[in-house]
Amino acid sequence: MKIAHIAIWTRDLEGMRNFYMHYFDASSKDPYYNHTRDFKSYMLSFSDDCKLELMQMPGIPANKNDIRKQATGLIHFAISLGSKTQVDELTSQLKIDGFKVISEPRTTGDGYYESVVLDPEGNRIELTV
Numbered sequence: 001m002k003i004a005h006i007a008i009w010t011r012d013l014e015g016m017r018n019f020y021m022h023y024f025d026a027s028s029k030d031p032y033y034n035h036t037r038d039f040k041s042y043m044l045s046f047s048d049d050c051k052l053e054l055m056q057m058p059g060i061p062a063n064k065n066d067i068r069k070q071a072t073g074l075i076h077f078a079i080s081l082g083s084k085t086q087v088d089e090l091t092s093q094l095k096i097d098g099f100k101v102i103s104e105p106r107t108t109g110d111g112y113y114e115s116v117v118l119d120p121e122g123n124r125i126e127l128t129v
Helices: 013-024 084-096
Strands: 005-009 032-034 039-045 051-056 077-080 101-107 113-118 124-128
Touching (some): 013 039, 013 051, 013 084, 084 101, 084 113
Parallel strands (some): 005 051, 077 124
Antiparallel strands (some): 032 039, 039 051, 101 113, 113 124
């Protein structure tokens, strides 16, 4: 078994799509649009078989997660970049470009090399080797 995809509700569908395509080399299918529900989505694909669905629909309430606190439920997803150098470089570039870095690159107690950044809407992304 494997996880087929992760989905994120978003306020700025095009902005989020551009972020993941620009910084993570995601490719995008054509948008899906359900006129009845005014639901729009993009399915983004990464170099392996991993996919990210970005979704937008009126009436979806804002996320109540606080970036300074942890809570139950899905808290982050990790993207493997392939090397420590790539983790360092992308973390630095995202910081330069004005994105929030929650945790600078480091080796964790369980041996992972990672940083944690926020996407444009505050979702946590763990950048790892």
